[in-house]
Amino acid sequence: MTAVTDTALQVRPLSGWTGALIDGVDISVPLSSEARSVIQDALHQWKVVFFRDQVLDHAAQIAFGAQFGDVTPGHPYEGDSAPPEFPQIHTVSPAAYDHRYGSRYRKKQSPNGPKWHADVTPLINPPSHSILRAEAVPPYGGDTQFVNIAAVYQGLSESVRALIDELRAEHRFGADVAADRSSEKVGDLVRTNPLASIHPVVRVHPDTGERVVYVNPSFTREIVDLAPRESRHVLDLLFEEIGRPEYSVRFKWAPGSVAFWDNRAALHLAPQDFEHVDGDRILHRITLVGDVPVGVDGRPSESISGEFFGAA
Numbered sequence: 001m002t003a004v005t006d007t008a009l010q011v012r013p014l015s016g017w018t019g020a021l022i023d024g025v026d027i028s029v030p031l032s033s034e035a036r037s038v039i040q041d042a043l044h045q046w047k048v049v050f051f052r053d054q055v056l057d058h059a060a061q062i063a064f065g066a067q068f069g070d071v072t073p074g075h076p077y078e079g080d081s082a083p084p085e086f087p088q089i090h091t092v093s094p095a096a097y098d099h100r101y102g103s104r105y106r107k108k109q110s111p112n113g114p115k116w117h118a119d120v121t122p123l124i125n126p127p128s129h130s131i132l133r134a135e136a137v138p139p140y141g142g143d144t145q146f147v148n149i150a151a152v153y154q155g156l157s158e159s160v161r162a163l164i165d166e167l168r169a170e171h172r173f174g175a176d177v178a179a180d181r182s183s184e185k186v187g188d189l190v191r192t193n194p195l196a197s198i199h200p201v202v203r204v205h206p207d208t209g210e211r212v213v214y215v216n217p218s219f220t221r222e223i224v225d226l227a228p229r230e231s232r233h234v235l236d237l238l239f240e241e242i243g244r245p246e247y248s249v250r251f252k253w254a255p256g257s258v259a260f261w262d263n264r265a266a267l268h269l270a271p272q273d274f275e276h277v278d279g280d281r282i283l284h285r286i287t288l289v290g291d292v293p294v295g296v297d298g299r300p301s302e303s304i305s306g307e308f309f310g311a312a
């Protein structure tokens, strides 16, 4: 297929800090270099971009992502749950999570989460970007929220920024719900193949040079340079800042909607408000190979357990 010209591309910001809707482009066909750079620039500024009414199958979603980086396997823990022939696809639905981790584990997350997170930050090189497309959604409920963590950093007072610039934190898969004690499948996963890394609390974005608050309540277990009590209070402060509504946007899905976000500049959150609503919520995610985070002092992250997460 030949690339189309994209004079019609429009970027419409959706909130003061986070998220823009991109109109006038069909992402199921190869992008022109102009379209690719409009999307890239919008990601740098708005951290997440959205497309509506796209017609994509698994192959077309992977081909779209491959124009922005190398596509990873669906998830480091899911050799057996990707659709046949598409190891890059990670399906997001209650049924997929029950199959993958166990339903008691999933429901334990439900009351308050899954919480704010970037995808798979326990890896030494968490995915740089995620691309999520909606196949089916309930008539209401099941939105996703995104927050700009460069804006969160900028909003902190100077002395707090100076304090956290020097800190590092452990990120561990399942830390928030003590998954290592679970008798379900997730327990086997984290006991036989724990995923954990030490990342800077403030990460320097490799493209924009912006500093971002790089902790999240799903995966960050503790700040390793502080006493446990100090760590808990500093993390609580940062998590409260991350949750401030003015930094976030809320996206309402429809079949054919696509969200494309930068995990190094945004966190996301899926409120679990749809389980009582009739109608499936089935989305499909791919992720792009990420770099090893680097802190303000130039020091890279260190792996505790788990392999580099390369291309599928």
Ligand SMILES: [Fe+2]
Residues within 6 Å of the ligand: 117, 118, 119, 268
């Ligand atoms: Fe996620």
